[in-house]
Amino acid sequence: MDPMPPECQQIANDIQDDKAERADLQAELKFATSGSQKASLGTHIQALTKRIAKNEAALDRCMSEPVSPVSNLAIAGIESTQAIQFFRPPVSAAPPFGSCPANRLGVQPENDIKLVAGKTTILRVYVDTTADPAAPMVSQLSGVLETRPVGSSTGHLPLTPYNAPVAPRLSAAIDRKIANHTLNFRMPPERCQGALEAKVTVFDSAHPGETAFTSKTDTRTLQFADFGRLEIRLVRIRYQNADRGMDIPAPTLADFWTTAQYVLKTYPTPGISIIRDSEALYDGDFTDISPGGNTPGSGNWGTTGSLYHILNPLVATEGLGPCVYYLALIPGQANQSGNSGWAVGQTAIANALEGPTLAQELAHLCGRSHSPCGNPPGPDPCYPIYGSSPSASIGEIGFDYVTSQVFDPANTRDFMSYCSSTWVSPYTYEALMRCCWSAPSPRRAGASPPEFELKPIELLHLHFTKFRDDTIVPRLPSFHIEGFAPEVSGQSTPYFVELHNNEGRILEAKRLYNEDFHTSLDDAYVDFSIVLPWQAEAGRVVFKRERQEIYSLDIEETAPEVELNAPYGGRTVTGQQAISWTTEEPATYIVRYSQDGGKTWRGVATEITDNELTLDFDDLPGGGTCMIQVLASAGFRTGKATSDAFTVARKPREPSIIAPGKEASVVQGESVHLFGFAHSSEGSAEPEALTWSSNIDGFLGSGAEAVVHTLSVARHRITLSTDDGRGDEASTSVNLTVRPREYQ
Numbered sequence: 249m250d251p252m253p254p255e256c257q258q259i260a261n262d263i264q265d266d267k268a269e270r271a272d273l274q275a276e277l278k279f280a281t282s283g284s285q286k287a288s289l290g291t292h293i294q295a296l297t298k299r300i301a302k303n304e305a306a307l308d309r310c311m312s313e314p315v316s317p318v319s320n321l322a323i324a325g326i327e328s329t330q331a332i333q334f335f336r337p338p339v340s341a342a343p344p345f346g347s348c349p350a351n352r353l354g355v356q357p358e359n360d361i362k363l364v365a366g367k368t369t370i371l372r373v374y375v376d377t378t379a380d381p382a383a384p385m386v387s388q389l390s391g392v393l394e395t396r397p398v399g400s401s402t403g404h405l406p407l408t409p410y411n412a413p414v415a416p417r418l419s420a421a422i423d424r425k426i427a428n429h430t431l432n433f434r435m436p437p438e439r440c441q442g443a444l445e446a447k448v449t450v451f452d453s454a455h456p457g458e459t460a461f462t463s464k465t466d467t468r469t470l471q472f473a474d475f476g477r478l479e480i481r482l483v484r485i486r487y488q489n490a491d492r493g494m495d496i497p498a499p500t501l502a503d504f505w506t507t508a509q510y511v512l513k514t515y516p517t518p519g520i521s522i523i524r525d526s527e528a529l530y531d532g533d534f535t536d537i538s539p540g541g542n543t544p545g546s547g548n549w550g551t552t553g554s555l556y557h558i559l560n561p562l563v564a565t566e567g568l569g570p571c572v573y574y575l576a577l578i579p580g581q582a583n584q585s586g587n588s589g590w591a592v593g594q595t596a597i598a599n600a601l602e603g604p605t606l607a608q609e610l611a612h613l614c615g616r617s618h619s620p621c622g623n624p625p626g627p628d629p630c631y632p633i634y635g636s637s638p639s640a641s642i643g644e645i646g647f648d649y650v651t652s653q654v655f656d657p658a659n660t661r662d663f664m665s666y667c668s669s670t671w672v673s674p675y676t677y678e679a680l681m682r683c684c685w686s687a688p689s690p691r692r693a694g695a696s697p698p699e700f701e702l703k704p705i706e707l708l709h710l711h712f713t714k715f716r717d718d719t720i721v722p723r724l725p726s727f728h729i730e731g732f733a734p735e736v737s738g739q740s741t742p743y744f745v746e747l748h749n750n751e752g753r754i755l756e757a758k759r760l761y762n763e764d765f766h767t768s769l770d771d772a773y774v775d776f777s778i779v780l781p782w783q784a785e786a787g788r789v790v791f792k793r794e795r796q797e798i799y800s801l802d803i804e805e806t807a808p809e810v811e812l813n814a815p816y817g818g819r820t821v822t823g824q825q826a827i828s829w830t831t832e833e834p835a836t837y838i839v840r841y842s843q844d845g846g847k848t849w850r851g852v853a854t855e856i857t858d859n860e861l862t863l864d865f866d867d868l869p870g871g872g873t874c875m876i877q878v879l880a881s882a883g884f885r886t887g888k889a890t891s892d893a894f895t896v897a898r899k900p901r902e903p904s905i906i907a908p909g910k911e912a913s914v915v916q917g918e919s920v921h922l923f924g925f926a927h928s929s930e931g932s933a934e935p936e937a938l939t940w941s942s943n944i945d946g947f948l949g950s951g952a953e954a955v956v957h958t959l960s961v962a963r964h965r966i967t968l969s970t971d972d973g974r975g976d977e978a979s980t981s982v983n984l985t986v987r988p989r990e991y992q
Contacts, residue, residue, distance in 0.1 A: 257311040258517040259445075263304060288871045319461060320380055320388060321378075321452070323373060324375065325358070326448060327359065328470060329649075330649060333358045336358065336424060337643070340354050340634070344631060344632060352684040361674055361677065363440065365473060366951075369472075371393065371435065372431075373431040374432070375389055377418060383460065387454050389452065390408065390415070390456075391451060395431040395444055396544065408958070410432060411427065411652065411916075415428075426654065427647075434955055436949050436954060442471075442776055443470070444471075445469055447467045447469065448465065449464075458745065475750070477520060481523050481524050483502075483525075484504070484525070484527045485576050489533060489550070492533065496582050499601075503577065503578055505923070506597070506906060507602065508606065508651040509923065510607055515680055516678075523572055524568075530558065532552070532554060535548060536548045537583065540767070540774070541585075553855070558860050559597075560709075561851065562854060564727055564729050565854055566848075566849055568732075570684060575610070576597045579599075579901075580601065608664055611663075614680060615918060616679060616680070617664070620639050621639045621640035621661050621666060622640075622666025624665065625768075639661075640662050641661060641845075642661065642672065643657050663676070707732075708727075708781075710777070712776055713773050713774070713776075714743065714776060715992065716770075716773065718798045725855075728782035728885070729838075734779065739768065740909070743759070745789065745791055746789075749785045749792075750787035805885075807880070807885035808887040809831060812878050812890070817891065822865055825862065829859055829889060835882055835887075838854050838856075839853040839854075842869055842874060843869045843871035843930070845873035849877065852868075868894050870898035885891055900928060900973060900976070902927065904924055907923040910982050913984070914959075914985070915986070915987050916961050922954040922956065924938065924968045924980075928972075933973070938950060938970050939968070942959065942964045943965040945958075945959055948966075960990050963985045963986075968980055
């Protein structure tokens with residue numbers, strides 16, 4: 249006789265239990281003496297009799313229905329990851345020494361790290377293959393992922409796992425450190441928005457659609473949080489040095505984006521925006537990239553000033569806001585400093601094509617210290633300790649959403665350390681979610697309701713060196729320019745800078761913070777770049793250690809008067825044009841350019857002493873209300889002259905493809921990484937304006953990045969298209985060959 253189906257067997261067991269209980273009550277009824285006892289027993293017996301009859305009818309129906317096949321497949325868990333995630337952690341974090349209340353210590357709830365909207369998401373599906381002898385054997389696993397926005401009746405196109413088929417195994421035998429021990433679905437950025445309903449079903453790929461070879465569907469809601477794009481003001485450094493016999497071109501935009509791919513993978517951001525891009529010459533000897541090593545008279549200073557002499561004036565000149573990071577991307581072959589990067593204040597330096605270095609330096613600008621591995625300066629005392637894992641371990645399993653490389657905490661360190669083999673830890677990833685660029689903040693211009701929006705103010709920019717004996721060496725002149733006060737982080741110091749009026753009254757005061765994570769007050773000297781709100785009645789700049797004055801500078805009574813010779817008012821300007829200006833006394837100058845009538849400014853020459861400059865307007869962003877402005881300072885007070893408005897032709901954005909390379913070739917089913925950008929002197933295209941397509945398979949995805957694994961066997965023409973910024977479309981293409989599997 250065939251065994252009774254489990255669901256029918258349960259009904260039969262319930263009938264048997266009820267009959268036994270009824271027999272006991274009927275026996276008890278024979279000996280009942282009181283009327284109330286007999287009535288109570290009779291009522292209970294009657295209820296049991298009705299339930300038995302109902303269950304007997306249900307058993308008849310159950311036995312007459314077709315037997316549902318038993319499946320050996322069950323979904324044991326689903327991990328949602330974009331870089332790192334809490335999920336069945338191999339070890340838990342112990343508190344470090346000291347008091348660090350912000351740490352998330354111990355085992356965390358699964359999938360508790362927030363998902364970032366607009367960022368590629370991997371669902372790793374853990375499939376348990378049981379050993380039920382009544383179920384058919386499973387040979388190979390595949391599945392389907394169905395998604396739709398919560399509340400919508402329209403779903404997206406179903407997704408298949410990009411690594412299918414995978415071998416079945418018991419849940420206990422699944423090793424999270426092996427990518428192909430799970431079925432992996434890749435959700436594209438445009439799908440990862442708001443609340444998303446996700447349904448996953450797995451099955452034996454040799455028996456699709458057969459109940460006995462299919463799991464129950466796992467349905468869950470994924471919640472994606474909005475985070476901002478990382479904003480970069482890029483300065484690509486061209487290097488010339490006759491003594492070293494070097495003339496090295498600046499890294500290209502493609503070099504930047506190649507370097508930035510590591511940041512895109514390891515940061516909680518949907519993308520990177522290049523706010524502005526320019527090229528600058530540096531001709532020092534390149535043996536020291538620290539602020540202290542780039543002082544006037546040193547070989548690193550050169551004739552162009554230091555790298556910080558290039559970056560810091562731009563920060564002051566352009567006033568882009570505290571959440572825009574100024575990055576000097578340098579040719580690594582020229583750098584002989586022993587450091588591949590440095591960061592302080594709002595400025596960072598990084599070797600081109602070194603992604604982990606770029607990630608670390610940008611995180612420093614967010615206030616993140618080094619992780620304790622490789623003997624870095626000023627290691628973070630709050631970095632968690634993960635069991636017996638090495639110092640600065642990432643603590644959880646990391647996952648690369650492009651390559652599917654898995655990062656083991658037993659041998660992978662946080663990229664904030666000085667050790668190799670790096671990825672991001674939950675500790676650093678969640679800390680970066682609190683950076684001012686990552687989410688709307690009252691400290692971020694344009695990110696708050698208008699009534700709370702941060703407004704620009706006149707700021708005095710000061711640069712100076714403080715030696716260990718409290719000697720102060722200022723670098724003059726300084727300029728006061730309208731802009732946004734930067735975020736302040738780093739080590740608090742007992743030092744202050746104050747603005748006094750001529751009667752000695754304090755107008756403004758600011759404590760100094762050492763924002764250079766490579767130095768401390770115990771060093772021979774520390775360099776500072778700070779801003780103070782400017783007051784027109786200021787008469788003196790005063791430096792103090794606590795309340796004791798240690799140095800001061802008088803502020804001149806008047807600003808230089810500037811007369812600008814830029815006769816472009818009302819004209820359309822093209823090509824190279826000379827501009828000049830005059831002042832009664834020698835001064836130092838900043839030349840700025842605006843394409844929007846003075847709403848925003850771009851630094852085209854900073855801290856120069858010549859009274860003329862040639863600009864190539866074919867390299868500058870266009871518009872109908874362009875202007876030139878010259879700022880002049882002989883100490884502190886800043887004079888200025890602004891041209892009338894003129895017209896410069898708009899520059900079209902041009903798309904470029906970084907991946908795949910030209911004439912690339914893959915095997916059918918292999919994941920293909922599509923990565924590109926579109927840029928002009930007027931800025932980069934927004935990611936949503938970029939689309940990818942194939943002449944064979946049509947639309948492939950949108951955004952700067954897409955990963956596809958379903959391309960047909962053919963020779964494809966892969967095209968990246970975008971709006972060129974002037975109302976037309978621009979595109980570029982590469983060829984990609986997809987070979988049949990049998991010929992791999």
